[in-house]
Amino acid sequence: LTSISELDDLKYDFVVIGGGTAGSVLANRLSEDGRHKVLVVEAGVDNANIQDIIVPFLGPGAFNSLVDWNFTSIPQTEMFNRTIPLPRGFVLGGSSSINFMTWNRGSDDVWDNFARLSNDSGWSWDSVSRLTPPSDGHNTTGEVIPSAHGNGPVLTSLSGFATELDPIVSGTARSIGGRFKYNEDPNAGDMIGTSFVQNSIGHGARSSAATAYLVPILHRPNLDVVIHSRVTKVRASYPAQNDIPTIDTVEIAHSATGPRIEVTASREIILSAGVFGTAQLLMLSGVGPKEELEKRHIPVVVDSPDVGKHLVDHPLLANYFVVNSNTSFERVLRNGSIAEDLLGQWEANRTGLMVDPAAGNTAAFLKNPADLFPKFDPSSGPKSANIEMIFCNGFEPLGPTSLPSNGSFMTVITAVVSPTSRMNLFSFISDNFSDVFIGGTLTLNSTNPFDSPVIDPRLYSTEFDIQTMVQAMKDVDTFVSESAWEGYIVRPFVEFSNDEERAIYARNNSITVNHSVGTARMGPGDGTDGVVDSSLRVKGVNGLRIVDASVYPQIPENHPQAVAYILAERASDLIRSCHFE
Numbered sequence: 001l002t003s004i005s006e007l008d009d010l011k012y013d014f015v016v017i018g019g020g021t022a023g024s025v026l027a028n029r030l031s032e033d034g035r036h037k038v039l040v041v042e043a044g045v046d047n048a049n050i051q052d053i054i055v056p057f058l059g060p061g062a063f064n065s066l067v068d069w070n071f072t073s074i075p076q077t078e079m080f081n082r083t084i085p086l087p088r089g090f091v092l093g094g095s096s097s098i099n100f101m102t103w104n105r106g107s108d109d110v111w112d113n114f115a116r117l118s119n120d121s122g123w124s125w126d127s128v129s130r131l132t133p134p135s136d137g138h139n140t141t142g143e144v145i146p147s148a149h150g151n152g153p154v155l156t157s158l159s160g161f162a163t164e165l166d167p168i169v170s171g172t173a174r175s176i177g178g179r180f181k182y183n184e185d186p187n188a189g190d191m192i193g194t195s196f197v198q199n200s201i202g203h204g205a206r207s208s209a210a211t212a213y214l215v216p217i218l219h220r221p222n223l224d225v226v227i228h229s230r231v232t233k234v235r236a237s238y239p240a241q242n243d244i245p246t247i248d249t250v251e252i253a254h255s256a257t258g259p260r261i262e263v264t265a266s267r268e269i270i271l272s273a274g275v276f277g278t279a280q281l282l283m284l285s286g287v288g289p290k291e292e293l294e295k296r297h298i299p300v301v302v303d304s305p306d307v308g309k310h311l312v313d314h315p316l317l318a319n320y321f322v323v324n325s326n327t328s329f330e331r332v333l334r335n336g337s338i339a340e341d342l343l344g345q346w347e348a349n350r351t352g353l354m355v356d357p358a359a360g361n362t363a364a365f366l367k368n369p370a371d372l373f374p375k376f377d378p379s380s381g382p383k384s385a386n387i388e389m390i391f392c393n394g395f396e397p398l399g400p401t402s403l404p405s406n407g408s409f410m411t412v413i414t415a416v417v418s419p420t421s422r423m424n425l426f427s428f429i430s431d432n433f434s435d436v437f438i439g440g441t442l443t444l445n446s447t448n449p450f451d452s453p454v455i456d457p458r459l460y461s462t463e464f465d466i467q468t469m470v471q472a473m474k475d476v477d478t479f480v481s482e483s484a485w486e487g488y489i490v491r492p493f494v495e496f497s498n499d500e501e502r503a504i505y506a507r508n509n510s511i512t513v514n515h516s517v518g519t520a521r522m523g524p525g526d527g528t529d530g531v532v533d534s535s536l537r538v539k540g541v542n543g544l545r546i547v548d549a550s551v552y553p554q555i556p557e558n559h560p561q562a563v564a565y566i567l568a569e570r571a572s573d574l575i576r577s578c579h580f581e
């Protein structure tokens with residue numbers, strides 16, 4: 001449905017707010033047995049027939065377009081007051097429809113850590129992906145362990161277009177070993193090492209939550225999906241019993257000034273509006289830090305101090321090298337007719353450069369060297385990294401540097417994947433938690449649901465984060481100085497003589513990997529630590545759960561979309577166990 005005026009009945013069993021990554025999974029699982037009426041309310045547009053979404057190489061074309069919310073951070077103090085773009089999917093499938101498609105389930109200790117932080121052993125290591133053959137059908141022996149993969153509907157595969165970098169990177173990892181050792185399959189429980197990248201791609205096209213979970217079930221008579229419709233508030237329709245209100249009503253609008261329509265849910269409302277939308281909607285509905293709500297004259301339903309706190313993302317830096325190459329992909333970015341030919345090839349038989357995201361076919365997840373921050377490792381455990389490097393066969397325009405008009409390039413993307421810009425200041429020095437909170441925040445800009453919230457990820461707000469990025473830059477230099485790279489690398493695009501120069505460059509040029517999480521995090525029991533309990537129920541009310549990346553109790557040290565799918569699959573089981581006899 002394209003308008004709320006098309007809804008003929010305003011009463012459902014379940015209402016899912018947001019038809020994004022997690023919301024699409026819930027829509028599917030909750031409507032599966034046909035006995036419950038489910039409504040999905042999506043603010044954004046339809047995902048069908050949008051070329052930048054479907055063709056993997058064209059993915060970045062979706063940023064800053066009509067399928068992107070186009071959020072921007074406030075000026076970042078530790079980045080010379082630069083503002084950082086924060087894209088999010090404004091479309092069915094949500095961010096899974098516009099992301100870079102890298103597929104990491106996380107190490108087993110990411111999941112064990114979720115279980116520890118929520119005091120719920122149910123959050124354990126599990127599998128949800130199905131591996132399909134790469135588009136070029138190449139022999140993948142030694143690049144992936146098929147038995148480590150499950151049978152969920154999202155199609156995942158290795159790259160379908162080999163690049164000259166692939167054998168150099170994997171060969172270097174095998175010869176250098178140590179921190180850079182070769183890892184046959186990063187999705188088999190241990191992420192550490194250098195591997196071939198798996199993507200949420202099947203048969204040369206993006207596999208998103210919309211294509212895998214939502215579109216195939218749109219015919220179900222007990223499911224309604226309405227797009228172009230923004231939820232502006234959730235509330236209780238009758239007085240609280242035992243002081244605990246039951247949230248059962250969703251207010252929806254097309255525009256800031258347009259009429260509000262109310263829909264009720266007899267069983268549950270599930271908030272899956274993503275890391276920015278969910279926290280904003282909670283606060284607009286009176287669930288949030290008391291002082292923040294009172295400042296905006298919003299009646300307090302629940303004083304929930306963690307709403308909008310602990311926002312954290314992975315800082316990203318593009319490291320460029322001038323290389324000897326005839327195949328690096330910037331020729332496609334510079335010349336429209338080459339791009340057209342490659343698109344023609346993709347349309348004809350789903351082969352060629354367009355079948356992969358330009359994100360690179362190989363990546364490494366590394367621990368910091370032991371002497372960088374001795375005895376301090378904020379990651380989830382020994383199989384989770386501090387640093388990621390992604391090797392891209394061309395110039396990735398990620399950050400303020402524009403594509404030079406000539407020359408061939410390699411980009412090595414580096415990221416800090418265990419950032420500490422999320423903690424209390426002293427929490428990692430001793431067990432004495434301090435009140436000095438240094439994590440990122442999301443707060444309201446106004447009470448208008450159509451205004452963007454104020455987003456402050458506080459990138460590089462700790463010494464650990466900036467020094468880890470400097471280490472990552474030096475790790476790249478170490479890796480590419482091995483003999484396998486001789487004759488290929490001409491020179492680094494930017495030369496550094498010391499770590500101070502590296503740190504300044506990182507602060508000046510970093511963006512994020514778009515992995516924001518944590519604004520409504522999960523906490524143990526019923527206490528005020530955390531917005532939701534380990535079953536993802538909002539503390540202090542009945543009838544409302546949150547299922548999306550905002551509930552992660554710690555940022556996973558990997559690309560987080562697969563974590564959202566797994567989270568939503570388990571949430572569906574939890575909800576079904578309460579309501580499905």
Ligand SMILES: Cc1cc2nc3c(=O)[nH]c(=O)nc-3n(C[C@H](O)[C@H](O)[C@H](O)COP(=O)(O)OP(=O)(O)OC[C@H]3O[C@@H](n4cnc5c(N)ncnc54)[C@H](O)[C@@H]3O)c2cc1C
Nearest residue numbers: 018020021022043094095099100101102231277549559561
């Ligand atoms: C540009 C980009 C690149 C990324 N690259 C990768 C990658 O390569 N690999 C990886 O693993 N992860 C990647 N990620 C991260 C990953 O995609 C997200 O973490 C994940 O998809 C989040 O899922 P979600 O369900 O929490 O939110 P989303 O998928 O963002 O879903 C939220 C949905 O709610 C809707 N919504 C919001 N507010 C409202 C409202 N008020 N009313 C109605 N609907 C609303 C939104 O329109 C959206 O559809 C990337 C993200 C982005 C943005």
